[in-house]
Amino acid sequence: MQQDPSPALPRPTVPRPPSMLRLAWASLAGTAIEFYDFFVYGTAAALVLGPLFFPSFSPLAGTLAAFGTFGIGFLARPLGSVVFGHIGDRYGRRPVLLGSLLLTGLATVAVGCVPTYATIGAAAPLILLALRFMQGLGLGGEWGGAVLLTAEHAPEQRRGLWASFPQAGPAVGFLLANGMTLTLSATLSDGQFAAWGWRVPFWAAGVLALAGLWLRRSVEETPQFRALADTGRRSDAPLSEVVRGHWRLLLLTGGALSLGYAVFYAVTTWSLAYATEHLRVDRTVMLACVMTAVALKGLMTPVVAVLGDRHGRRPLCLVGSAMCLVWMFPFVALLRTADPLLMTLGCLGGLLGMVTMFAVVGAYLPELYAPRIRCTGAAVGYNLGGVLGGALTPLVATALADGSGPPWGVAVYLSAVALLSLVCFALLPETNPTLVRSRTGVGKKSGPDAGAGTGAAEAAAPA
Numbered sequence: 001m002q003q004d005p006s007p008a009l010p011r012p013t014v015p016r017p018p019s020m021l022r023l024a025w026a027s028l029a030g031t032a033i034e035f036y037d038f039f040v041y042g043t044a045a046a047l048v049l050g051p052l053f054f055p056s057f058s059p060l061a062g063t064l065a066a067f068g069t070f071g072i073g074f075l076a077r078p079l080g081s082v083v084f085g086h087i088g089d090r091y092g093r094r095p096v097l098l099g100s101l102l103l104t105g106l107a108t109v110a111v112g113c114v115p116t117y118a119t120i121g122a123a124a125p126l127i128l129l130a131l132r133f134m135q136g137l138g139l140g141g142e143w144g145g146a147v148l149l150t151a152e153h154a155p156e157q158r159r160g161l162w163a164s165f166p167q168a169g170p171a172v173g174f175l176l177a178n179g180m181t182l183t184l185s186a187t188l189s190d191g192q193f194a195a196w197g198w199r200v201p202f203w204a205a206g207v208l209a210l211a212g213l214w215l216r217r218s219v220e221e222t223p224q225f226r227a228l229a230d231t232g233r234r235s236d237a238p239l240s241e242v243v244r245g246h247w248r249l250l251l252l253t254g255g256a257l258s259l260g261y262a263v264f265y266a267v268t269t270w271s272l273a274y275a276t277e278h279l280r281v282d283r284t285v286m287l288a289c290v291m292t293a294v295a296l297k298g299l300m301t302p303v304v305a306v307l308g309d310r311h312g313r314r315p316l317c318l319v320g321s322a323m324c325l326v327w328m329f330p331f332v333a334l335l336r337t338a339d340p341l342l343m344t345l346g347c348l349g350g351l352l353g354m355v356t357m358f359a360v361v362g363a364y365l366p367e368l369y370a371p372r373i374r375c376t377g378a379a380v381g382y383n384l385g386g387v388l389g390g391a392l393t394p395l396v397a398t399a400l401a402d403g404s405g406p407p408w409g410v411a412v413y414l415s416a417v418a419l420l421s422l423v424c425f426a427l428l429p430e431t432n433p434t435l436v437r438s439r440t441g442v443g444k445k446s447g448p449d450a451g452a453g454t455g456a457a458e459a460a461a462p463a
Contacts (some may be wrong), residue, residue, distance in 0.1 A: 002291055023153055024165040026215050027146040030101050031169025032176065033205075033212040034142045037135060038073065038107035039177040040172075040266070042203045045394075046273040047181075047283060048198045052116045053125045065125070071355045072129055073136035073393030074261075074383075080140020081379035082239055086373030089238040091153070092221050092229075096145030096171045104138030105209025112202025144379030147362045148431030154220035154369070155370060157309060158432045163362030164305030174268060175291055176208075177201060209359065224371040238376040242369075249368060250381050252424045256317065257361065257385025259421035262414055263324055263354040264392045267347045268294065270397040270410070271335055278401065279338045289340050293347035300352065301359045308360035312432045317364070317425040320356030325418035327353055332411040357421075367431035389417060 004366075054065040080100070088096040111131045117124045146166040154162035180201045188197040228234050235241050242250065270292055275281040308316050327349045334346030369377035400409035417422070430436060 007029060019417065020154060020162055022149070023219070024150055024162055024460035026097075026219055028165040028169050028172065029215050030097060031146045031166045031214050032172035033208045034101060034104045034139050035170040035173030036176045036208060037101075037173075037205050038139055039105045039268070040108065040161050040181070040205065041111065041132060041135065042269045042394075043178055043181050043272065044198050044201075046269055047185075047276070048194055051130075052118075052194065052198075053128055053290050055117050068395065071391035071395060073132045073139070074386045076133045076136025077140035077386050078326060078380055080137035081383040082140075082376065083143060084141025084237055085144055085376030085379045087141075088148065088225075088379075089235050089373060092225050093145050093148045094219055094221050096141050097149065097216050100138045100141035100145060101209060101212050101216070104135055104142065105205055105212075105461045107134035107138065108202055108205035108209075112136075112199040112205075115331060121321040121380075132344075140383045143382055144375045147378065148375055151363055151366045152224045159367075159434075160305045160308040160360055160363040161302060161347050162311070163366070164301050164359050165362075167305070167358055167362045168301040170264075171294050171301065174294050174345050174452050175298070177293075178287050178291050180204060182284060182291065183281055183425060185287065188430075190394055202243065207394065208269055210443050220323075224374075233372055235372045235376075238373045239380070241373050242377045242428045244382065246369070246377060249428075250377070252428055253365060253368070254384030254388055255383060256321075256421050256424035256428065256462065257357075259321060259324055259417050260354045260358045260361075261389030263350045263388065263389075263419045266397055266414055267331075267350050267409070270394045270401075271343075271347065273394075273398065274401050274407065275335065275338065279336070281338050281343075283342055286343070286410060289344040290347055292344050293351050297351040297355045300355050304356055304359035305312040305363075308363065309432070311368035312430050313360040313367070313428045314384030314425060317357045317428075318422065320353050320358075321418055323353030323356060324350060324416055325422060328414040328418065329408070329411045331414075334406055335363060336406050360420045364431055367433070393417075455462060 035118070050065060084096045084100055108131075111128065114131065114208050115124055118299070143166065147163055149161055150165055151163040181198075184197045184200060185193055272283070272286055272290060273285045276283045304316060331346040333351045334342045334349075337343065365378040365382055366374050368381075396413055397407070397410045400413060401407035430439075
């Protein structure tokens with residue numbers, strides 16, 4: 001019998017695509033931990049940081065100063081998105097996931113170790129300011145890496161759903177941060193909480209950061225970035241490319257997303273300070289009200305994301321902006337009652353409007369940019385909204401609410417931000433690939449720029 005002189009070679013092994021569920025949980029865990037770090041500071045600023053680090057100020061001025069250090073974190077976030085966005089577009093999404101989490105975790109643990117003003121004087125608030133800035137740098141990079149991890153791996157018909165997992169991270173982080181604060185507040189005396197209890201959540205951030213790094217250790221690079229690297233099409237200067245070619249898109253997304261930040265921090269940070277200081281609501285009761293509303297908001301995130309996959313990103317954003325616009329006065333009125341059930345209802349109404357927008361943003365922003373500049377463009381636009389909405393809202397709302405009457409000025413301010421957001425979303429295009437193809441008849445794009453959005457919206461929103 002004649003033998004075949006060329007024995008069969010083993011078939012090359014084709015790498016299995018990563019599990020979307022595993023990637024989604026890794027992205028959610030990381031954003032939850034990083035936002036835990038961020039929210040721990042916001043809660044502490046509302047409850048104790050004023051008298052501990054600004055004791056010579058009046059109660060109002062001390063709270064404003066504490067919220068000022070809170071706002072520094074938002075000012076640092078665009079810088080963090082630039083730094084980590086450059087890394088993500090030049091060297092890959094995976095280094096962003098690890099580096100941003102490590103930076104934020106270290107800064108948060110360090111905040112829990114800072115001596116108060118009574119111990120080291122004026123150096124205490126300065127150190128606090130520097131660490132808050134580091135927190136903002138890390139968080140500014142986290143969102144882009146986490147969202148692209150899921151958006152660039154996901155099938156396009158379910159991209160909104162999978163990209164919503166990182167968007168649920170803030171709710172989980174808030175519940176972790178405030179759950180720990182609520183437990184400590186309920187079990188410690190006021191003196192114990194002010195002396196050392198407020199530091200415990202900051203120290204716990206170290207354990208959470210290590211857990212997050214362990215979860216992300218085996219995360220694979222996204223197919224879009226691998227394709228860009230293989231073909232040599234990575235951007236040399238992604239920030240310059242984004243600013244020169246898409247500055248209008250940056251401004252529109254920053255203005256559009258400012259509402260989500262404004263509403264979220266009005267509900268979770270300003271209302272906590274207002275209710276405890278002006279309405280004399282027990283801080284444990286108010287924390288429970290806010291946490292209930294945030295938990296329900298988190299549960300609604302994937303539900304709204306599925307609607308975005310079916311009906312488009314832009315319609316959901318417009319509906320969410322309109323919901324916030326009509327709810328801001330009822331929110332203030334319900335908060336003013338000091339009734340736990342009504343305060344929870346007021347907070348929940350605002351957060352449901354906010355999540356109707358933000359549940360789809362994880363898919364929407366990446367789809368606005370081509371893969372070569374996506375990490376920078378999406379992250380800078382997202383964090384620009386944080387500066388406009390998150391940094392200013394606790395400060396402005398606290399100043400407007402000074403007095404014995406109802407804080408209607410806060411409702412006016414939030415309504416104005418809602419109107420700005422509504423206009424900006426109206427000027428942005430739809431990006432859902434299935435809907436865009438059905439309306440335009442354009443076929444699916446191939447090559448390294450295919451995948452999680454081709455940046456086709458850039459043509460619809462030219463500079």
